[in-house]
Amino acid sequence: MKPSTIRSVITASSVGTMIEWYDFYIFGMLAKTISTQFFPEGNATAALLSTLAIFAAGFIVRPFGALVFGRLGDLIGRKYTFLLTLVLMGGSTFLIGLVPGYKTIGIAAPLLVLLLRLIQGLALGGEYGGAATYVAEHSPAHKRGFYTSWIQTTATLGLFVALGVIMLVKLNMPDASFNAEWGGWRYPFWISVLLVAISVYIRLKMSESPLFSKLKDEGKTSVNPLKESFRHKANFKMVLMALFGAVMGQGVIWYTGQFYAQSFLENSCKIGFEQSRTIMLWAILFATPFFVFWGWLSDRTGRKWIMMAGMLLAILTYRPIFNTFLDDTAISGHTIEMPGGSSRIIKSDTLFTKTDGIKILQQRVTSGSSNNILFKQKSTDTLVMAEGSILYPPLSAAGITDFSKIPFMLKKDARPVISEKTVPASTYWKFVGLVFLLILYVTMVYGPIAAFLVEIFPTRIRYTSMSLPYHIGNGVFGGLVPFIGLLLTTTFPADPLVGLWYPIGIAALCFIIGSIYLTNKIDENVDD
Amino acid sequence: MNKIKRALGILWFLLAPAVIYFLVDRAIVHIDPAGKKDINNPVIWIIIIGIFTPIAVGLMIFGWFAIKGEYDHLPESSEELN
Numbered sequence: 001m002k003p004s005t006i007r008s009v010i011t012a013s014s015v016g017t018m019i020e021w022y023d024f025y026i027f028g029m030l031a032k033t034i035s036t037q038f039f040p041e042g043n044a045t046a047a048l049l050s051t052l053a054i055f056a057a058g059f060i061v062r063p064f065g066a067l068v069f070g071r072l073g074d075l076i077g078r079k080y081t082f083l084l085t086l087v088l089m090g091g092s093t094f095l096i097g098l099v100p101g102y103k104t105i106g107i108a109a110p111l112l113v114l115l116l117r118l119i120q121g122l123a124l125g126g127e128y129g130g131a132a133t134y135v136a137e138h139s140p141a142h143k144r145g146f147y148t149s150w151i152q153t154t155a156t157l158g159l160f161v162a163l164g165v166i167m168l169v170k171l172n173m174p175d176a177s178f179n180a181e182w183g184g185w186r187y188p189f190w191i192s193v194l195l196v197a198i199s200v201y202i203r204l205k206m207s208e209s210p211l212f213s214k215l216k217d218e219g220k221t222s223v224n225p226l227k228e229s230f231r232h233k234a235n236f237k238m239v240l241m242a243l244f245g246a247v248m249g250q251g252v253i254w255y256t257g258q259f260y261a262q263s264f265l266e267n268s269c270k271i272g273f274e275q276s277r278t279i280m281l282w283a284i285l286f287a288t289p290f291f292v293f294w295g296w297l298s299d300r301t302g303r304k305w306i307m308m309a310g311m312l313l314a315i316l317t318y319r320p321i322f323n324t325f326l327d328d329t330a331i332s333g334h335t336i337e338m339p340g341g342s343s344r345i346i347k348s349d350t351l352f353t354k355t356d357g358i359k360i361l362q363q364r365v366t367s368g369s370s371n372n373i374l375f376k377q378k379s380t381d382t383l384v385m386a387e388g389s390i391l392y393p394p395l396s397a398a399g400i401t402d403f404s405k406i407p408f409m410l411k412k413d414a415r416p417v418i419s420e421k422t423v424p425a426s427t428y429w430k431f432v433g434l435v436f437l438l439i440l441y442v443t444m445v446y447g448p449i450a451a452f453l454v455e456i457f458p459t460r461i462r463y464t465s466m467s468l469p470y471h472i473g474n475g476v477f478g479g480l481v482p483f484i485g486l487l488l489t490t491t492f493p494a495d496p497l498v499g500l501w502y503p504i505g506i507a508a509l510c511f512i513i514g515s516i517y518l519t520n521k522i523d524e525n526v527d528d
Numbered sequence: 529m530n531k532i533k534r535a536l537g538i539l540w541f542l543l544a545p546a547v548i549y550f551l552v553d554r555a556i557v558h559i560d561p562a563g564k565k566d567i568n569n570p571v572i573w574i575i576i577i578g579i580f581t582p583i584a585v586g587l588m589i590f591g592w593f594a595i596k597g598e599y600d601h602l603p604e605s606s607e608e609l610n
Binding site for chain 1 (some may be wrong): 529532533536539545554556558565566567572575576578579580583586588589590593597599603604605608
């Protein structure tokens with residue numbers, strides 16, 4: 001095959017898959033705004049629909065999409081199936097951007113969004129297997145890992161583009177304009193239709209996979225791919241081995257590196273919006289080429305031990321890395337219980353409001369700690385007549401000296417809520433380096449996996465057989481990282497890093513199964 | 529190595545029902561219609577237990593195959609999978 005042809009094959013597959021990931025991510029990244037627009041608080045039905053939109057789309061619909069479109073891909077071909085998934089994904093994303101808010105059309109709004117979100121999940125379930133199979137079936141044996149690794153970059157690049165587009169829109173308009181019913185949050189959804197149109201045009205010009213075409217010409221395509229994949233013991237045992245020995249661990253490492261890390265920086269370390277996102281963007285930018293490197297290396301050394309090494313490194317270093325995030329963002333020289341601390345107050349703003357005879361005091365303070373972290377703290381409390389109560393930070397620090405105008409005191413110490421930390425440059429780049437490491441592990445487990453999965457299964461049922469374990473591993477095991485993390489944190493509140501035991505445990509289980517049961521041998525012949 | 533594969537099969541076979549027991553137990557502890565966190569939401573637990581049960585059954589089958597020596601030799605061509 002000519003180098004220009006394989007380049008076109010890789011481009012057509014990768015660009016489309018990247019756009020599908022972009023479409024899938026923007027919903028999650030804009031979840032807060034979307035929930036305000038479509039799933040208002042206090043409405044039980046809307047809350048139920050919100051839960052289904054978030055959880056069902058990832059957990060149930062993605063594996064189901066793998067079955068539906070995997071079967072279709074083995075019956076009618078790879079090209080038209082992953083063209084269909086792209087159109088479904090792009091169309092539903094664009095339409096989410098057009099659904100009027102709950103205020104305008106009531107319960108129809110969340111119902112429409114749920115329906116479109118489920119179509120997104122279904123389409124995503126069918127896309128990856130098609131793209132990976134399509135590229136692998138065009139690749140020579142000694143470059144299969146290298147060529148398919150380009151597909152592996154798409155999930156990360158989709159995240160990169162989604163983060164970039166959202167930041168670009170958000171930073172160029174006031175929050176009120178961004179969050180309005182027809183505000184800026186809809187732009188990333190509308191942009192999707194342009195990206196999809198370009199990708200559909202590229203994919204339409206491609207021809208069918210040569211291996212599938214050959215099978216079709218010989219009349220050897222599968223009549224019932226689902227039955228052949230999951231009811232024939234010889235194939236089913238390989239599906240189970242792929243899931244428990246490779247994809248399950250890959251899924252949790254992928255999710256922890258690319259999503260949990262960002263959530264941890266933002267919610268546990270309280271780093272502000274712009275810094276937490278740019279840390280991720282830099283790390284992704286530096287780490288992405290390694291998908292291709294590990295894919296290339298896997299053609300020489302085998303796939304298994306690269307993936308196992310990625311899992312082992314993650315198991316050993318997750319806790320030290322996340323612990324560093326916590327330690328380096330702790331506010332030193334500042335003790336909440338001790339009024340006055342040693343942090344310097346940069347800006348202070350005190351607000352009194354009076355409603356129904358109750359006085360509310362709100363203090364917003366921008367401070368700097370002795371380890372050069374800027375942060376905001378907000379205290380809100382009800383004022384009542386009392387003696388011996390104290391304010392923190394002290395009112396004198398806020399420039400208020402005439403206490404005669406304040407006839408009330410705080411009912412109890414107003415403990416400030418700390419947010420929007422800005423870390424100094426040295427810490428910022430250290431965090432970029434640590435997140436880079438987390439994503440490097442992702443590249444190790446994810447770079448070679450498409451070639452690994454393609455080589456396990458025969459051409460006639462390849463799309464179906466590889467899609468299901470992939471989406472269970474990534475959608476279910478990976479997608480559950482935040483939920484199980486929350487479950488563990490609630491059960492064992494003393495350890496702020498307890499949520500990491502889920503990805504560590506799953507990766508360790510997968511490492512043991514993979515090391516013992518998988519083979520490192522590369523299957524030269526995927527034509528059979 | 530084949531002996532280790534078969535012996536560990538027992539572990540995988542037993543791990544699956546333990547996982548289901550753990551999830552059901554945690555669901556009973558955490559479901560609270562008045563709660564506001566995800567882990568208090570019964571719908572999420574139904575989805576998770578519903579999707580994890582067949583996966584756990586898959587782990588049991590994987591363990592069973594391992595015990596029976598199905599993974600002693602891995603197929604080297606697609607002919608062996610048909």
